[in-house]
Amino acid sequence: MKTKQQKNNSVTVVNKDQIQSYIMTTAKYDFSVYEKRILYRIVEMAQGELQGVRFATDCKKIEHTLFDTVHITMPIASLLNGESDENYTRVKQALLSLQKKIFTYEDEKEWISISIIALPKIKKRSSVVSFQIDSHIWDCCLDFSKGFRKYELATAMKFKSVYSMRFYELLSGQKTKLIYPLEQLKEMFKVQDKYAKTNDFVRKVIEPAKNELDELSPYTFEWSANKEGKKIVSFNFYPIFKPEHRDAELYKKELQKQTGLSWDLGRQVISYLKTSLEFSDKEIKNNRDLFVTAQMELPDIMTELAILRGKSRTKTNPKGWIINALKGKIKDK
Template sequence: MVNKNVIQSYLLTVARYDANIYAKRILLHIVKANQDYLQGEKLSGVINIDEDLFKDREYSFDIKSILGDDEDNNYDRIIKAFHSLQDRFIQFGDGEGGSVRLSFIERVYAKKRSGIVKFRMSELMYKAFADYSQGFRKYEFGLTMSFDSVYSIRFYELMSGQKKPLTYTIDDLKKMFSLGDKYKRPSDFVKRVIEPAQAELNEKSPYTFSFKLNKKGRSFHSITFTPIFQPQYASEEAEKHELAKKVGSSAYLSRTERTYLNEHFQMSPKQIKNNHDTFFDAKKKHGDFLLNFFDKVRINAHRNNATNKIGYLISALKKDLENDLD
């Protein structure tokens, strides 16, 4: 299987949903198919995508592509996985204190003898799959499809390209993985979910992690995951800048940030693209506080009577990034 890089919305990476390994493979194929469709590339695994007048999409799937390297040809379990996704929902915040809850797929039609499953996805849903405004994760499609555990896949998505430690409460992780009341003791959660995922990532992934349980009072409350990069498993195709360039600056700069650059520094989309690496790394460093940095630079540029505002901004960004290397 070609180990092509795929870009996944961070919303989907951290969304709350429950899925077994086959259902998760279906989701991976959908993300990859959407990317191929937008880029005008030949679809792999997905036979066809049709878009109607209401922008809803109908997908035709080859069941064999979901089985992967499995020796059996038990199509029933794949069809059940499609049905399970029809009953599963993705939930994420709308940025205004509310939340949105959507069914992953709709109108599943399975014809086992043909080896094809068809389903529909609403415009709002596939846009959520491609919403890069809150960040994105890249992963290698072939590698991800080879994982045996759905938790390995989800931790791989979380760790892929990550450099700084991530801390989640145990309750938030259980909600993210839709575990409900399972593993009430933190030790059971670690033994059944985290350690098996860590072991599989250690064995085959360029991105794995170490972890530390944190106490609040006398009880374990959260877990800090420290990303570990294993270059021996890295693909030569895994270039972050090439991936981000494919989806443009919207992959890492929010609409508000792009508008700010245009209004206060008169930067066109082309000029932003020409400084892709600088903005990409700056966003990675400052995250949601990048707009504050832009505002400080704007004020300093005005105080210093800078005539070349774009040059002043890029210089300030590069100097800020270089300080991290000292």
């Protein structure tokens, strides 16, 4: 099954549900839209490496050095927003800005202050950018010890406001009311000294973010204020799910995870996959779309599986070979 794709200059962005550490979601920072896009791509690549994704086909590369750093290469176009966005100058400005910004890390053993990126480089007449990041930042992208948020990558990359990005990350997948003190929100967004009047904070931060989420996002919100006397001290945010903005393929996969295998797979097929081919429930779920498609597209799925079982016995990874063979049969058909 193919997921929805978004053209981004010469780069095709395959939409996906991206997992982001709650540590990163609630961190205190002041990033531009372009800086956020760079960070989204770093998160994407860190998780892709963890999942065994190979990036060679889309000009992305990850190299772990001997000096506890990670060298990243990615297309410049993957940081832009569609065909009309050719502002490479802003990408360069974002790289320079991230180079100057500091990430502070502390645990039981050490305190360390790190530039978010180092050595950004764009070769003349090249379509890629490269830079280095410290391994602590790489590890932070994969630290889910305090929870996580899941959001659509293509949607996050569309926003023109960094406040929309922040609210989208906070609200995506959220089903219950969120309460944030005014001062905590201002500190998270790094606008403590920017909007002295709360009405200005609402007008410049909350309302524009809500309007953009209403237009583009599968998750938006309503809000109300909590007061002590006449003074606003905190805000309530009520998540609203807008299915018309949800990627249909990703939503289907999400629903599949919540249903039993027999919802869309025949019992005979499930039984054969488990008993004869030794697939676990998790392995079947991970390849559910493939098995459902094979069930619909191939004339006799049971016969095909039996043939593949015989041929797979001499393979080093029989189940992996069967998966690839099914993909090939579907493609040929």
